[in-house]
Amino acid sequence: xxxxxxxxxxxxxxxxHGMMYVRNDAKxxxxxxxxxxxxxxxxxxxxxxxxxxxxxxxxGKELPQDTTFELERKRNRPERYDRNVVEDTVKAMKKISxxxxxxxxxFWKNRMRGKKTQQRREDLAELQQxxxxxxxxxxxxxxxxxxxxxxxxxxxVSVEQESKAMES
Amino acid sequence: MVxxxxxxxxxxxxGKDFVDIVLSRTQRQTPTVIHKSYAINxxxxxYMRKVKYTQATFDEKLGTIIDEFPQLDDIHPFYGDLMNVxxxxxxxxxxxGQLRTAKRLVEKICKDYVKLLKYGDSLYRCKxxxxxxxxxxxxxxxxxxxxxxxxxxxxxxxxxxxxxxxNTRTILICGYPNVGKSSFINKITRADVDVQPYAxxxxxxxxxxxxxxxxRWQVIDTPGxxxxxxxxxxxxxxxxxxxxxxxxxxxxxxxxxxxxxxYSIAQQAALFNSIRPLFDNKPLLVxxxxxxxxxxxxxxxxxxxxxxxxxxxxxNTLTEEGVINVKNTACEKLxxxxxxxxxxxxxxxxxxxxxxxxxxxxxxxxxxPPVIPAGVLEARAAAPPRAPRRLEKDLENENGxxxxxxxxxxxxxxxxxxxxxxxxxxxxxxxxxxxxxxxxDILKRLDELDREEHQRQEGESEEEDMDDDEFRKLSPEExxxxxxxxxxxxxxxxxxxxxxxxxxxxxxxxxxxxKDKRFTVSRMERHLSNLGIDPSAAAARARSKSRGRxxxxxxxxxxxxxxxxxxxxxxxxxxxxxxxxxxxxxKKRNKFARKGEADRTIVxxxxxxxxxxxxxxxxxxxx
Numbered sequence: 048x049x050x051x052x053x054x055x056x057x058x059x060x061x062x063x064h065g066m067m068y069v070r071n072d073a074k075x076x077x078x079x080x081x082x083x084x085x086x087x088x089x090x091x092x093x094x095x096x097x098x099x100x101x102x103x104x105x106x107g108k109e110l111p112q113d114t115t116f117e118l119e120r121k122r123n124r125p126e127r128y129d130r131n132v133v134e135d136t137v138k139a140m141k142k143i144s145x146x147x148x149x150x151x152x153x154f155w156k157n158r159m160r161g162k163k164t165q166q167r168r169e170d171l172a173e174l175q176q177x178x179x180x181x182x183x184x185x186x187x188x189x190x191x192x193x194x195x196x197x198x199x200x201x202x203x204v205s206v207e208q209e210s211k212a213m214e215s
Numbered sequence: 216m217v218x219x220x221x222x223x224x225x226x227x228x229x230g231k232d233f234v235d236i237v238l239s240r241t242q243r244q245t246p247t248v249i250h251k252s253y254a255i256n257x258x259x260x261x262y263m264r265k266v267k268y269t270q271a272t273f274d275e276k277l278g279t280i281i282d283e284f285p286q287l288d289d290i291h292p293f294y295g296d297l298m299n300v301x302x303x304x305x306x307x308x309x310x311x312g313q314l315r316t317a318k319r320l321v322e323k324i325c326k327d328y329v330k331l332l333k334y335g336d337s338l339y340r341c342k343x344x345x346x347x348x349x350x351x352x353x354x355x356x357x358x359x360x361x362x363x364x365x366x367x368x369x370x371x372x373x374x375x376x377x378x379x380x381x382n383t384r385t386i387l388i389c390g391y392p393n394v395g396k397s398s399f400i401n402k403i404t405r406a407d408v409d410v411q412p413y414a415x416x417x418x419x420x421x422x423x424x425x426x427x428x429x430x431r432w433q434v435i436d437t438p439g440x441x442x443x444x445x446x447x448x449x450x451x452x453x454x455x456x457x458x459x460x461x462x463x464x465x466x467x468x469x470x471x472x473x474x475x476x477x478y479s480i481a482q483q484a485a486l487f488n489s490i491r492p493l494f495d496n497k498p499l500l501v502x503x504x505x506x507x508x509x510x511x512x513x514x515x516x517x518x519x520x521x522x523x524x525x526x527x528x529x530x531n532t533l534t535e536e537g538v539i540n541v542k543n544t545a546c547e548k549l550x551x552x553x554x555x556x557x558x559x560x561x562x563x564x565x566x567x568x569x570x571x572x573x574x575x576x577x578x579x580x581x582x583x584p585p586v587i588p589a590g591v592l593e594a595r596a597a598a599p600p601r602a603p604r605r606l607e608k609d610l611e612n613e614n615g616x617x618x619x620x621x622x623x624x625x626x627x628x629x630x631x632x633x634x635x636x637x638x639x640x641x642x643x644x645x646x647x648x649x650x651x652x653x654x655x656d657i658l659k660r661l662d663e664l665d666r667e668e669h670q671r672q673e674g675e676s677e678e679e680d681m682d683d684d685e686f687r688k689l690s691p692e693e694x695x696x697x698x699x700x701x702x703x704x705x706x707x708x709x710x711x712x713x714x715x716x717x718x719x720x721x722x723x724x725x726x727x728x729x730k731d732k733r734f735t736v737s738r739m740e741r742h743l744s745n746l747g748i749d750p751s752a753a754a755a756r757a758r759s760k761s762r763g764r765x766x767x768x769x770x771x772x773x774x775x776x777x778x779x780x781x782x783x784x785x786x787x788x789x790x791x792x793x794x795x796x797x798x799x800x801x802k803k804r805n806k807f808a809r810k811g812e813a814d815r816t817i818v819x820x821x822x823x824x825x826x827x828x829x830x831x832x833x834x835x836x837x838x
Binding site: 139164 | 628629630631632635638640641642643644645646647648649650651652653654655657658660661663664667668671675684685686687688689690692693695696697699700701703704743744745746747748
C-alpha cells in the first residue's frame with residue numbers, strides 16, 4: 048500500500064479516496080478528489096491555480112527545496128528487510144518531519160517580516176484619506192486629530208404622537 | 216467409397232404421395248397465369264417449363280433415394296451379408312433398379328413431349344400435351360409404388376440396426392440358446408438385453424461397449440445358434456453366423472455346464488465342432504457359464520473330456536472364474552492378435568522407416584560399464600531406508616486441507632536474522648510512506664540534518680526581528696475612526712451597487728413625495744452632528760424654507776417632522792373617520808358573502824359549445 052500524491056494539488060491520497068486517470072500514452076494521473084479531477088478536465092494549469100502546492104512553491108509562498116524533502120524520495124529498488132533499519136527509519140521520520148515543520152515556520156516568519164510596518168503605514172494612509180467621510184472639515188479644522196468628532200449637539204428625539212399610517 | 220448414414224435416410228413416400236408432392240410443387244413453383252391471347256411462343260414456353268420442371272423434380276427426388284440407400288457391394292461385407300439376411304439382396308436390388316429405370320423413363324417422356332410442344336399451335340393443344348406428359352409420368356410412378364413401399368420398410372428397419380463398427384476391437388459372444396450370453400453382456404456393459412428363460416429371447420444382434428486398457432471395446436451379443444446345417448438355418452440364426460463370419464473379433468463360446476439351457480454338453484460340443492471353421496484366425500475363448508449351479512469338478516468324466524477337447528482348440532487353457540477375468544482375457548488375446556496382424560502388415564514398415572534411435576558410435580571396442588564405487592554400494596546397503604520428505608502437501612493436509620490451510624510463504628524468506636521472518640512490516644506512518652525513507656545510512660543523514668539545524672538556529676537567534684516596530688501604532692480612537700471610515704465606505708459601495716441593479720426599474724420620485732422619510736430634518740440634524748457640525752442653523756433654514764410656501768397650503772399647515780401627508784383631509788381625525796366609514800360600508804356585503812363590484816364574475820356559466828353537441832372524435836360521456 049502506498050500513499051500517493053495528487054497530481055493537481057499535491058496532497059496525499061489515502062487508500063479509498065480519489066480517482067486515477069490513465070492516458071493513452073500510459074501516463075497516470077491521480078487525483079485526491081473530484082475538485083482536482085474537474086480542474087484537470089478543464090485543462091487548468093496547477094501552476095496558475097492559487098490554492099495548489101505547486102503554485103505556492105513556485106511563487107515563493109512556501110519552502111521550495113530543502114534537504115528534508117530529499118530524504119523522502121521514491122526508491123524503485125526494494126531493499127531487503129532489516130529490522131534495525133526500519134526501526135531507525137521510523138524514528139528518523141519523526142525527527143525529519145519535526146525539522147521540516149520548524150523550517151517551514153521559519154520560512155513563513157521570514158516572509159512575513161516587515162508586514163506589520165507596512166500594515167501600519169497603510170492604515171495611517173487610509174485614515175488620512177478617508178477621514179472626511181466621518182468628520183466634517185470644519186470639525187477637522189478645530190480638532191486636527193484623526194479621530195471621530197465629539198457629539199456637538201444632542202438631537203432631541205421627540206416622541207411625537209404616533210399618527211397612524213396615512214396609507215393603509 | 217461413399218459414406219452411408221443408415222440412420223439418416225430421407226423418408227420414401229408412397230406412390231400416391233410421391234405424385235402429389237411433385238405435382239403440387241410444380242404448381243407452386245411455376246407461373247400459373249396464361250391466356251390464349253398471349254404470343255404463341257410465350258404459351259409454348261409456359262407449358263414446356265411445366266413439363267421440364269416436373270421432370271426435374273422427379274429426377275431430384277428419385278435421385279436422392281437411389282443415392283442414399285446403400286449399394287450392397289459398396290459397404291462392408293458384414294453389413295452386406297446382414298442386409299441380405301434381413302432384406303433379401305435380390306429384392307433390394309430389384310427395387311432400387313426399378314427406381315432407376317423410372318427415372319430414366321421420366322426423362323424420356325419429358326424429352327419427347329417437349330419436342331412436341333415446340334410445335335404446338337394453340338393454347339389448347341399445348342395444354343393437352345402438357346397434361347399428357349404429366350399424366351404419363353404419374354402413371355409410371357404408380358407402377359413403381361410397391362417398390363417404394365418396400366424401400367420404406369427397409370429404411371425403417373435399417374435405421375434401427377445396431378451400429379456395429381466391423382473394424383474396431385470386438386468381442387463376439389455365441390453359443391446355444393439360453394446359455395447366459397445376454398446375462399454376460401449385461402454384466403460387462405451398459406447394454407440392457409432381455410434375459411428370459413425361453414429360448415430365442417435375443418432375436419437380433421445387440422451391441423454394448425466396455426473399456427479395457429483405456430480402449431473402447433465393442434461387445435456383440437448374438438442370438439443362439441442351433442446345430443443344423445447352414446441351409447436349414449432361419450433368419451435369426453443367420454444373423455449370428457454373419458457376425459461370426461465377417462467380423463474379426465475375439466469369440467467367446469459359451470458352454471452351459473449345468474445343462475439348464477435344455478441341451479447337454481455333448482450337444483454343445485457337437486455345435487462347437489460344426490462351427491469350428493468359422494473360428495479360423497480369431498482368438499477363441501471357451502467360457503463355462505452357470506458354474507454356480509454345477510461346478511466343473513462335479514461334472515461326469517465324459518463331459519469333462521469333451522470340454523477339454525474344446526479347450527484344446529482354444530489357444531489357451533484357463534480355468535479362471537469370474538466375469539471380469541473372462542473379459543480381460545478375451546481383450547488381451549484380441550489385442551495380441553491385432554498387434555501381430557499389424558506387425559505383419561506393410562504399415563509397420565512405414566512406421567519403422569520414420570523412427571530412428573541414435574546410438575553413439577563406439578570409438579573402440581573397450582567395454583565401459585557404469586562404475587559405482589564399492590564404498591557407495593556398501594553405504595547404500597547399510598543406510599536405513601530414507602523416510603519420505605515432509606512435503607508442503609503433507610503440511611496442507613494436516614492443517615485442514617486445501618480450502619482451509621493457506622501456506623505461510625514467510626518461511627522461505629532470506630533475511631539476515633531468522634527471527635525477523637514473522638515481523639509485521641509497517642508501510643505507512645503519519646501520512647508518509649516508510650519505503651520512501653528507508654536508507655541504510657539513514658542515521659548518518661540524520662546526523663547531518665542535526666548539524667544543519669544547529670547552524671540554522673544559531674543564525675536565526677542572531678537576527679531577531681526588533682525592527683518590526685519602526686512605525687507607530689494607531690491609538691484606539693484612531694482605530695475607531697478607521698473602523699468607521701471602512702464601514703462608511705462599505706455602505707457607500709453597497710448602496711451604489713443596489714442602485715445600479717435596480718436602476719432601470721426604480722422610479723425617479725422627486726423628493727417631496729418622500730414616502731420612506733429619508734430626507735427629514737431630524738435625520739439631517741443627526742447626520743450633521745455625527746460629523747461634528749452644529750446642526751441647528753441648517754435645521755432652522757430648512758424649516759423656514761418650507762414655511763415660506765403659504766399660498767399653496769392651508770393655514771395651520773405645518774410640515775411637522777414625522778407628520779404624515781393628509782391626502783386632502785382637514786386633519787387626521789377626519790381621515791380616520793372617512794376610512795372607518797368606508798370599511799363599515801363593506802361589512803354587510805362581506806358578511807353576506809355577496810359579490811361586489813371588484814369580485815370576479817363568470818359571465819356565462821354554461822357555454823353552449825361545451826355543454827351541447829357531438830364530438831368529431833371521441834366520446835361525450837364527460838362534460
